[in-house]
Amino acid sequence: VIRRLAIVGLGLLGGSVAKAARAESLAREIVGIGRNPARLEPALGVGAVDRITTDLREGLAGADMVVLATPVATLERQMAAVWEAAPPQALITDVGSTKAAIVRVAESLSARKPLDFVGSHPMAGSNLSGFAVSRADLFRGATIILTPTDRTARDAVKRVTEFWEAAGGRVVTMDPATHDRAVAAVSHLPHLVADALVDAVVRMDPQFLEVAGRGFKDTTRIAASSPEVWREIFEENREALAEAVAAFRAALGDLESVLRSGDRDRIESELERIRKIRAVLG
């Protein structure tokens, strides 16, 4: 059991970490840290955390586990201060949706002050954000990607794995660069494409949206997400996203030329190949 769990940032993810830790009795004390007291108070009000503070040093004092849950760009800027304020025994993880840059910063900070850090990315979320939509069961059944490197202590990986599994997650590990390419492919690219789909309809005729059915709504649901959060993610993962967009353009172009061929067997076998791959995901 964690004696003192400190969570920096109590939005959708940080709030859900607090609620899950409380629901599963993963920590004796939970401290919520943030810049804006008004945004922290609801978490105290519903008992998701025991204490709130806007002072990083005060919040991290005595913590044996720290979860960094601010948006990725804020997180990177905060890390030096976190390393300075965190006690030597603290195990640090985060919930950032890109990992290479964060892990790089953590390892360079640990070169001066060694702290256990394991990058985490819970593949859970919503197109909504903020503590109000956080849930104790957000991570139930969700894939949590950990990104240890050869500099990461085995025991730290084990403890972070146990934490996420206790919150209901399914833990997999990847190196940070592979993680960033994987999420560019299965998360950031689909988001950008969903944005472009919505915009494409508007360009043709905004009234066409009036006949959009379930297929269009499903395909574009993620386009209704926070612009601030996604601007940061797109920027943060620029390189891997560019690779994913290139793969997508090639795939779309090849599909179009298969369709243009008019060769029914070839068209159907290509659609069938893709259908089978997608069907496996359920």
Add this chain to the structure above:
Amino acid sequence: VIRRLAIVGLGLLGGSVAKAARAESLAREIVGIGRNPARLEPALGVGAVDRITTDLREGLAGADMVVLATPVATLERQMAAVWEAAPPQALITDVGSTKAAIVRVAESLSARKPLDFVGSHPMAGSNLSGFAVSRADLFRGATIILTPTDRTARDAVKRVTEFWEAAGGRVVTMDPATHDRAVAAVSHLPHLVADALVDAVVRMDPQFLEVAGRGFKDTTRIAASSPEVWREIFEENREALAEAVAAFRAALGDLESVLRSGDRDRIESELERIRKIRAVLG
């Protein structure tokens, strides 16, 4: 009330028309017509239809309403035979997902033998097909696009509207060409894009699919659809789809250049503009 409703093709859509008509008592007698008796028998077995036949002439005899529910390409080939076999009082509609070509054929056939025809496109479906997945409530809350022209009798439009509304649908009307552009935008393009998304991930690394979360599943759900059905739809609506793909490429390219600009306000305001449009759809 319809005295004799004849439905040609008892797959997902035709089967659901039969079940909805039965559930809402829209017809005294329902006749199911198809090429393969083995595929028709389940509908008779569950009482969705009163009679089945593989003979178009026998099936259409005495029908006052006919719903054509075979796949679009089959449907176009069948229409001459339907016009020949249908009694003069029959009101004919269809469920085809493209409309310009079908309406053109219907009007040219009606120039020789005048029959009331109103093109319908129920924007309801599933990535599954066949009678086994048909449901009486498939059209509940669904948008049904009717595509009358200046040659269509007002009364025919009224009766077809009443039919779909009784089945739970929300009826809107468009001219056939606008319909085809609208569905290219909100249905066929998203499908092609979903296919390309799945293939893009495979091109980068098939193992990345193992960390696909809800966002990816939502965005690509329609890629798990029948290759036969979609090959026909893509072929049938080739021209409008090409226009939609061009609009999409332009939208994606513009989004990329906004991201490349690094201008945070501009990026966020573009993402916000799209978020707002999508959010309206719920």
